[in-house]
Amino acid sequence: MSGFLLHLLRHGAPEQPGLLMGRTDGAPCPTGIAACVEQVAEIPFAAIVASDLGRASAAAQAIGAQRALPVTVDPRWRELDFGAWDGLAPAAIDNDAMGRFWNDPDACPPPQGERWSALTARVSDALDTLPARDTLIVTHGGAIRAALAVLFGFDQRHLWAFDLPYGALLSLRVWRGTPRSAQIMGLWP
Structure with missing residues (x-):
């Protein structure tokens, strides 16, 4: 079985970069959206999924319009x-x-914030419901790291070693089953 390609694209730069924006829906800047479109220009995929936050979904919609592909919005991302x-x-x-x-973002979450385990649980659930076809997901740095934790078992020290600037693209090959299996195919900042 050949598995499927999963492309995880971090949204482009928001109008106010450098802030801790979790649920805050900072507006994406046009150059950030354009950078995302350019980042995936040569990447083939059959489906697009996006976080419901505007800084991610705006880039996904631009990519979908260019490729004539619908965008599935999923708040778990x-x-x-x-x-x-x-x-x-x-x-x-x-x-x-x-x-x-x-x-230790699980033991020491931000005040009134989400625990790391809650993020990895919802990303794990989102991964389980993906179609087994090449898919682009436009999401956020934390959700990408959560996917790496779920798919590879990376701990915090390993996850923070990945530089995921705005517009970064991480491509994986994923195989269904228990346990899941995946391989990193490339990382493009």
């Missing part, structure tokens, strides 16, 4: 909810609290 920190710059948050979060 949202970014981690940063709770009280949502919409803030990391520099505006207590360094110790931020450090505890980065070291």
